[in-house]
Structure formats: C-alpha cells, structure tokens
Amino acid sequence: MEFSSDNNLEALCDSFxxxxxxxxxxxxxxxxDNQLWQLYKSGLEDGLVMLxxxxxRQIVVLVYKKLNANGDVKLGQVQDGFGDFxxxxxxxxxxxxxxxxxxxxxxxxxxxxxxxSKMKLAVNTRVERLNxxxxxxxxxxxxxxVEEKIDFxxxxxxxxxxxxxxxxxxxxxxxxxxxxxxxxxxxxxxxEKAYNNRSRALKAxxxxxxxxxVLDELR
Numbered sequence: 001m002e003f004s005s006d007n008n009l010e011a012l013c014d015s016f017x018x019x020x021x022x023x024x025x026x027x028x029x030x031x032x033d034n035q036l037w038q039l040y041k042s043g044l045e046d047g048l049v050m051l052x053x054x055x056x057r058q059i060v061v062l063v064y065k066k067l068n069a070n071g072d073v074k075l076g077q078v079q080d081g082f083g084d085f086x087x088x089x090x091x092x093x094x095x096x097x098x099x100x101x102x103x104x105x106x107x108x109x110x111x112x113x114x115x116x117s118k119m120k121l122a123v124n125t126r127v128e129r130l131n132x133x134x135x136x137x138x139x140x141x142x143x144x145x146v147e148e149k150i151d152f153x154x155x156x157x158x159x160x161x162x163x164x165x166x167x168x169x170x171x172x173x174x175x176x177x178x179x180x181x182x183x184x185x186x187x188x189x190x191x192e193k194a195y196n197n198r199s200r201a202l203k204a205x206x207x208x209x210x211x212x213x214v215l216d217e218l219r
Contacts, residue, residue, distance in 0.1 A: 013042055025050075033103040041095060048089065051103045056082070059107045066112055073115070081115040088114075121186055158208055167201035174198065 012035075016024050028036065028050040039047030060078050067073040085107065088094070099106050156175070162168050173179040173187070184194035 009038055009042060013039060013044055016044060016046070029054075034099050037099050037103060052086065055104050055107065058104055059111060062104070062108050063111045063115065066108065067115060073119070077119065078111070078115055081111055081118060084114055084118070085111045117186060121183060155205075155209065155214070158212060158214070159205070161208060162201070162204055164201070164204065166197055167204055170197050170201035171205055174202070 016027070019027070024046060028039075028046055031039070031047075031050075033051065036047040036051050040051070060075075060082055063081075064073065064075050064078045067078070088110075094106075094110065097106070159168055159171050159175075162171065169187075170184065173184065179187075181195050181198050184198055185191050188194040188197060
C-alpha cells in the first residue's frame, strides 16, 4: 500500500513529533512495509527500526536456509552480513529503491548478495595471500609498513585517537578483519576510493604512533 499523496506522508511524519514513544510504537506497528519504508526515506528512522524489529529473525533464517543448501554457510556469516546490510541501508545505499513486494523479500535479496560476495571475497583473499611472497622490507610503499607484522594488541587503544571516522573504520578492518585494498573496494564501492582511504588511514596512523612514541618499540 502506497501513501495516496506526499501531503499524507508529510502529515504522518509530522504527527509523530508530538507522540510519546509508546504511542509512536503502536502507530508504527500498524503500518505496512511500504509505509514504514517511505517514512524512513522521508527522514523518520523509527520506520526502519520497526521494519528490522518485525523481520530481523525471519530475514536471517530465510537467507540462512536459502544459502545453506550445501552446508557451506554458517549462521554467524549470515548474522554478520545482516549487520553489514543495516549499515548499508543507514548509509543510504538503497535510498532510491522501492519495495516491490515487501521488506522481507527486499532484505533477503540484498542480504543474500552481500553474504555471497563476502564469502567469495574471503576465498579469493585466501588464495591471493597464499600466492603472496612480497618481502616486508622491500614493500613498495614504506609509509604503509605500519600494518605489516605488528602486534595489534599494542596499538588497538590508539585507533580511537584518529579523528577521521572513515580512517578509523579502515584501521579496524585492516587490523581486525585482515582486509587488504581489494577487500576495501567492496566497502567503498570504488577502487580508487578504497586504495586512497587505506593509504591515508595507515599514514595517519603511522604519524600518530610516532607522536605517541610507540612506533620504534613495534619495529
């Protein structure tokens, strides 16, 4: 069901401004998927919260069953992918899309793609790393040495001191998840942007570690 007009949508959005949380919850719970999705796209995040509240478990189970035909998908992989899906929705990745059927079908489609892509990426990364034989000291970009052969436990507390949020995310992905530049393309969507953010983040981190006086201890 679509709203009959933009005025009706705007009026409904305005009506939530004076509601208590309990009243808003009751009203939101009675709306259909398309209405909640349109409310979210209009700036009311509670519309998205209600959609996830209603269908989170169902979406994860459906994707797990769909992808686990050969027993090669773990439930944890689907749950992790669901977290990625939420982040992409919040980042506006699907803001131009409409729900052709309902939110469950929409989410199952996109989450299945994300999980498959992540699994494929993991396989390709493992193969790539088995074939890597680059010597650490002959690295083509000395400024990036900071992520190689380092005890992450000694530097994890310094990452929050990086002021740039995108750089902080890159550092966590590199040190915790083991992402390389090719992995980051999946996150940033563009090869140049992924390489640029990784390079800048690692250089900024190197400068921070030097400033904190710990870089020499890690060499």
